[in-house]
Amino acid sequence: MGTAYPVADADPVAVVLAWLAEHPKVAEALGGSGRVSGIREAPWPHLRVAPGAGGDMRALEWAIEPEVTLEVYGDPGGWPGPAALRRIALIAALAAKELPDAPAKPGRPVVSSVRPSGVLIDSPLADGQPRHLFGLLVTVHPPLDAP
Secondary structure, three states: OHHHHHHHHOOEEEEEHHEEEEEEHHHHHHHOOOEEEEEEEEEOOOEEEEEEEEEEEEEEEOOOEEEEEEEEEEEOOOOOHHHHHHHHHHHHHHOOOOHOOOOOOOOOOOEEEEEEOOOOEEEOOOOOEEEEEEEEEEEOOOOOOOO
């Protein structure tokens, strides 16, 4: 009964956020480092990594496949345009797809698959701030050394 509880610590958002925050291609696409986090904040453009609304929690026993949402925000003044935000979102998604090939880190959840959950959406905020959304299904399981 107690062997399934480590799945609660297999947080795909934390793993994807940490990976993308250190990824050189993502930093280049965003125009510098320090532009990836879990909140919407300047400097712009900015990538927010957040929990998604979909996914599959399977049997809650080992591997789960929740959705992680990549949100790329432009400046509230309207730049960069949709084509640039789309490009940034796709670069971030492609970088996230590299996670399954990365060596597992002790004590960290293991990602075995990253795939799109749908389409890339141009979805500006009500105040006009540009934003693109892209969902990823991330198959993750607890660290191999989990109890």
